[in-house]
Amino acid sequence: MSISTASNALNGTGRTNAETREKVRRIAEEIGFRPNALARGLLTKRxxxxxxxxxxxxxxxxxxxxxxxxxxxxxxxxxxxxxxxxxxxxxxxxxxxxxxxxxxxxxxxxxxxxxxxxxxxxxxxxxxxxxxxxxxxxxxxxxxxDDAQGARLAVEHLQGLGRSRILHITGERNYRAACIRAEAYQELAGPAAEVMFGDWSEEWGHAAIETVFSRSGAKPDAIFCGSDEIARGVIDALRDRNISIPGDVAVVGFDNWEVVSRQTRPPLTTIDMExxxxxxxxxxxxxxxxxxxxxxxxxxxxxxxxxxxxxxxxxxxx
The missing domain is CATH 3.40.50.2300 (Response regulator)
Structure with a gap:
């Protein structure tokens, strides 16, 4: 058959009948033929x-x-x-x-x-x-x-559970996403609601809890974390203090990094960025x-x- 017929059969173009297309494709597979992508690119300019x-x-x-x-x-x-x-x-x-x-x-x-x-x-x-x-x-x-919408989801969920003393522990202040989430959190929790900025790490989550629970005054009944890693550090620090999760303090993360969120004990409720x-x-x-x-x-x-x-x-x- 002609080169044009074989080309049409391989590319599914033209008026090549089904039987011919199947024969050409079968022979191409048997001999290991692959169309020249570079040549095709020259013709299509793609x-x-x-x-x-x-x-x-x-x-x-x-x-x-x-x-x-x-x-x-x-x-x-x-x-x-x-x-x-x-x-x-x-x-x-x-x-x-x-x-x-x-x-x-x-x-x-x-x-x-x-x-x-x-x-x-x-x-x-x-x-x-x-x-x-x-x-x-x-x-x-x-x-x-939509970082702001994600933060609102987290805070609204905690408020829907009756939590009123919600703390936000998040990452570095010079990250725009951290600031967007913090602003959305304060829109719902109140402008005086506390935001603790730090590293995007478990260590920071642990250190933040040590700071919060070593000072006087009312303690949070919920914590919204800026990442799942921070949340795991938070949960570990709370458990070290024999604080029940979620009984005493509910925790929500951000990322849905499943290697972290599923392995946290208890498993972490979190925001998925899709x-x-x-x-x-x-x-x-x-x-x-x-x-x-x-x-x-x-x-x-x-x-x-x-x-x-x-x-x-x-x-x-x-």
Whole structure:
């Protein structure tokens, strides 16, 4: 048969009948034939590949997002190349040069904090860029978790359990997400409600409880933590003092990092940032932009969800 017939059969185009398509695909599989992606890219002016650049060395945030991106791309025959910068500007430039040499159709940039400045070279590549969990230019397409809405979910849940002395223990004050969550917490708990800023660590959670319970005055009956790691430190410190959880103090975390939240004793009620869904949305956006479609620029904030476990009162599930 002609080259064009074989090509149509492999690509599912033209008027090739079903029997011919099946024969061509069977023979191609038997001889191990694969279409030349580079040649196809020259014809279509697309590489059918997307780059994903991140400073997230351990993949805590990026891997769930990358999973969501991949689920979208694979249905369109597009590959994803994940590159970690380790917060090294030189490594970021090398990765961007490699992605440009590969002629990717677009790049998704992710970070470990929503206010992190991306590499300036991203705006000079001449290809679409989407930002997820990161700060993009004012004319860019960006996707963030709705930190304020997530914080309100946590506080409203604790208030719904009848808790009135809610303390907020969170991470570093210079993180925009920490400040957004703290402001939303105080909107519901009251402007005088205490916020304790510190490290994003179990050690800080433990130290914060030592500080709170060593001073005089009323003690909290609920604690909203800015991360699951902080929450685990909080819970360990409360248990060291023989304080019942959730009987005496209910605890809610933020992240739903299951390796932490499920293993906490008791299992941790927490806020899920829906990272995989963020990846889905970013994947759809970069596909559209790579095809020349127009998307309204701006930051879209996706809602968080509350995951019920046992650390925050009656009605929670394991």
């Amino acid at each position: 590489s059918h590949a997307i780059g994903m650049l991140t400073n997230d060395t351990y993949g805590r945030l990026t891997l769930p997002m990358a999973s969501g991106v991949s689920e979208v791309l694979v249905d369109h025959g597009v590959s994803l190349f994940l590159c970690a910068t380790n917060n090294d500007p030189r490594l970021a430039r090398l990765h961007l040069e490699a992605l440009r040499d590969r002629q990717v159709d677009g790049i998704i940039f992710t970070a470990t904090r929503i206010d992190m400045e991306p590499p300036p070279e991203l705006t000079q590549l001449g290809i679409p860029v989407v930002y997820v969990f990161a700060q993009g230019p004012s004319d860019s397409v960006s996707f963030h978790p 990272l995989k869904e963020l990846g889905h949305r970013a994947g759809l956006a970069i596909l559209a932009l790579s095809k020349g479609e127009t998307i309204e620029p701006g930051v879209e904030r996706l809602p968080c969800t509350l995951v019920f476990r046992r650390s925050a009162g009656q009605g929670d599930q394991a």
